[in-house]
Amino acid sequence: MALKNYPSIHTKLPGPNAAQYLEREKKYVSPSSTKGYPLVVKSAKGMAVTDVDDNVFLDFTAGVAVCNTGHSHDEVISSISNQADTLIHMSGADFYNPLHIQLAEKLSAICPGSHTKKVFFGNSGAESVEAAFKLARYHTKRPVVIAFYNAFHGRTMGALSLTASKLNQRKHFLPLIPEVIHIPYAYCYRCYYGLAPDNCNMACVTWVREELFKTKVPPEDVAAIFVEIVQGEGGYIVPPKEFHRALYQLTRDYGILYVADEVQSGMGRTGKMFASEHFDIIPDIITVAKGIASGLPLSATVASEKIMDWQPGSHASTFGGNPVSCQAALTTIRLLEEGLIDNAAKQGAYMISELKKLELTYPIIGDVRGLGLMLAVEIVKDRETKAYALEERDSIIQKAFSKGLLLLGCGRSAIRFCPPLILTKNDADIALSIFEECLKE
Numbered sequence: 463m464a465l466k467n468y469p470s471i472h473t474k475l476p477g478p479n480a481a482q483y484l485e486r487e488k489k490y491v492s493p494s495s496t497k498g499y500p501l502v503v504k505s506a507k508g509m510a511v512t513d514v515d516d517n518v519f520l521d522f523t524a525g526v527a528v529c530n531t532g533h534s535h536d537e538v539i540s541s542i543s544n545q546a547d548t549l550i551h552m553s554g555a556d557f558y559n560p561l562h563i564q565l566a567e568k569l570s571a572i573c574p575g576s577h578t579k580k581v582f583f584g585n586s587g588a589e590s591v592e593a594a595f596k597l598a599r600y601h602t603k604r605p606v607v608i609a610f611y612n613a614f615h616g617r618t619m620g621a622l623s624l625t626a627s628k629l630n631q632r633k634h635f636l637p638l639i640p641e642v643i644h645i646p647y648a649y650c651y652r653c654y655y656g657l658a659p660d661n662c663n664m665a666c667v668t669w670v671r672e673e674l675f676k677t678k679v680p681p682e683d684v685a686a687i688f689v690e691i692v693q694g695e696g697g698y699i700v701p702p703k704e705f706h707r708a709l710y711q712l713t714r715d716y717g718i719l720y721v722a723d724e725v726q727s728g729m730g731r732t733g734k735m736f737a738s739e740h741f742d743i744i745p746d747i748i749t750v751a752k753g754i755a756s757g758l759p760l761s762a763t764v765a766s767e768k769i770m771d772w773q774p775g776s777h778a779s780t781f782g783g784n785p786v787s788c789q790a791a792l793t794t795i796r797l798l799e800e801g802l803i804d805n806a807a808k809q810g811a812y813m814i815s816e817l818k819k820l821e822l823t824y825p826i827i828g829d830v831r832g833l834g835l836m837l838a839v840e841i842v843k844d845r846e847t848k849a850y851a852l853e854e855r856d857s858i859i860q861k862a863f864s865k866g867l868l869l870l871g872c873g874r875s876a877i878r879f880c881p882p883l884i885l886t887k888n889d890a891d892i893a894l895s896i897f898e899e900c901l902k903e
């Protein structure tokens with residue numbers, strides 16, 4: 463049963479127990495990650511997250527777009543427990559496993575395109591991207607890979623080479639993988655070319671075709687274009703449909719692989735199983751992680767049988783496709799198909815219409831955007847200049863935390879709303895009213 467007494471904050475934050483943990487963390491845990499506020503989690507159920515001082519928060523982060531079925535869904539718990547009783551690990555790198563095969567068949571069926579696909583299992587989003595990067599080079603025998611500014615594909619060396627989101631993610635880690643070229647994404651609110659979507663002639667794709675491919679990069683040397691269908695960490699940026707269509711056509715013209723990173727946008731988050739479906743795109747390779755297994759570590763790199771042609775020994779992982787994670791994924795996919803994807807579309811439509819109403823009242827909101835429950839508002843100092851409002855954005859997130867609403871930032875000055883897909887209108891209204899209080903303050 464999900465808790466219903468949220469949000470409920472009864473200590474100053476951090477509370478006394480949390481404060482103690484934070485002291486110990488400072489001493490023993492790597493300081494390399496960014497934590498926006500001092501939330502020390504004890505437990506979570508449904509939409510509610512309880513901290514170590516028994517403060518209860520309403521979660522609009524889903525553990526960074528992971529717990530799409532809500533925290534500790536009863537059916538996920540029972541499938542995990544049963545599987546743990548039966549088999550926890552035997553390594554898919556060296557042995558066969560019915561759950562691998564079952565989940566691979568299911569992913570083949572639900573990923574866009576009616577053709578048969580093959581699946582490589584890993585443990586994290588970055589690993590799924592690494593696998594896609596290696597597969598793209600292996601299959602095409604071409605050296606160059608194109609990715610986008612503002613993209614986030616992960617932090618291992620290969621994935622980091624594709625990432626161009628924040629400087630501190632790359633600082634002191636250079637040199638990265640050579641022959642990765644970044645180009646501007648269709649971030650129409652801040653068009654790199656200063657154009658508007660209705661008359662830009664997809665300049666961000668045209669430039670690649672007419673300039674990049676005629677002056678610097680021979681297209682027949684390009685293995686793949688890696689693209690987030692909706693940019694995630696970079697700001698929840700939804701490009702126009704024509705952007706993906708034009709980009710896709712470019713890849714067809716030159717035999718380049720279209721690699722859709724759906725680590726954040728996949729598994730029902732946008733109101734369809736994969737965001738590619740909104741754009742009628744059938745990617746050559748799809749990377750999937752985050753929401754796939756309701757919080758257990760699992761990732762998948764999915765490609766047609768023609769493309770996934772690497773030889774035994776070329777790529778493997780000891781833990782990839784752990785049976786408990788695979789079982790959680792099968793249950794997760796069933797729950798998504800049985801109603802949560804539809805709910806994401808429905809509640810997402812409601813949330814975006816309410817956020818657009820707030821946009822009319824509060825000039826600090828420069829843009830409201832999103833698909834399904836992958837939503838963001840961009841906070842600006844001034845609507846005319848669109849100056850980034852980093853401090854104001856951070857202060858809104860802090861205020862929301864102090865009132866019991868968990869939010870996360872994305873991009874340079876946006877706030878994202880990525881709740882579990884079990885969201886109800888009632889919970890959406892609670893979150894919207896706390897968010898409005900924060901805007902007022």
Ligand SMILES: Cc1ncc(COP(=O)(O)O)c(C=O)c1O
Nearest residue numbers: 586587588614615616694725726
């Ligand atoms: C689109 C995308 N790709 C890859 C990753 C990396 O995933 P992980 O942190 O599981 O390595 C992320 C994480 O936020 C992501 O949003």
